Amino acid sequence: MPRAKRNLQPNIPAHITHRGNNRQACFHQATDYKHYLTWMAEYAEKFGCAVHAYCLMPNHTHILMTPLTQYSISLAMHGIGQRYAQYYNRKYHRTGAFFERRFASKPIEHERYFLSCMRYIEFNPVKANITALPEEYAWSSYHCNGLGVPNTNITQHACYQDLGNDDKERQRAYQALMSLKFSDAELQGIMTHSVQPIGRPKKGKGGQAPF
Numbered sequence: 001m002p003r004a005k006r007n008l009q010p011n012i013p014a015h016i017t018h019r020g021n022n023r024q025a026c027f028h029q030a031t032d033y034k035h036y037l038t039w040m041a042e043y044a045e046k047f048g049c050a051v052h053a054y055c056l057m058p059n060h061t062h063i064l065m066t067p068l069t070q071y072s073i074s075l076a077m078h079g080i081g082q083r084y085a086q087y088y089n090r091k092y093h094r095t096g097a098f099f100e101r102r103f104a105s106k107p108i109e110h111e112r113y114f115l116s117c118m119r120y121i122e123f124n125p126v127k128a129n130i131t132a133l134p135e136e137y138a139w140s141s142y143h144c145n146g147l148g149v150p151n152t153n154i155t156q157h158a159c160y161q162d163l164g165n166d167d168k169e170r171q172r173a174y175q176a177l178m179s180l181k182f183s184d185a186e187l188q189g190i191m192t193h194s195v196q197p198i199g200r201p202k203k204g205k206g207g208q209a210p211f
Helices: 030-047 072-091 111-122 167-178 184-191
Strands: 014-019 049-057 060-067 104-107
Touching: 014 072, 014 111, 030 049, 030 060, 030 072, 049 072, 049 111, 060 072, 060 111, 111 167
Parallel strands: none
Antiparallel strands: 014 060, 014 104, 049 060
């Protein structure tokens, strides 16, 4: 059966997920997470992707990013996956496929769902009962988006910047959003394609857009 064609368009954010093969663990030690984040930053910049949010779960990853070109995300994710798999297989003395064959991608084509998707990504550790609060999880971008901890991996998107007139105001507004329960409509919007394209990410203090 032929692969479904990806619908990844320039300047349209996309929610990317990548799982370990057979749902195996992808990370065991802090150094594993740190290496992945290093390579995420390297390949996102190299191929023109602005990263707005991420969460590295024990057996899968979530990234919300905006590509410069139609192929930016595919090239970046291929580079990240290949580099990390080589590192992991060498460190843990294993062979064979590491990640599932393809990463999953869902364009966020309506600005109403952009912040919902950010929240969904950074709320994952709570949803999975790993932590009680999103700020208790070390390997997500919530520390930057919600608490203002500097993170050069993160580029603020216009939808996030519209939450307030300065960083403190945006962080307070985002914290308030994170405390809300997800509605069925929000979850449906995150999981499906919408129709209205949203604009290019703005440069922010959290990190400069690579384009």
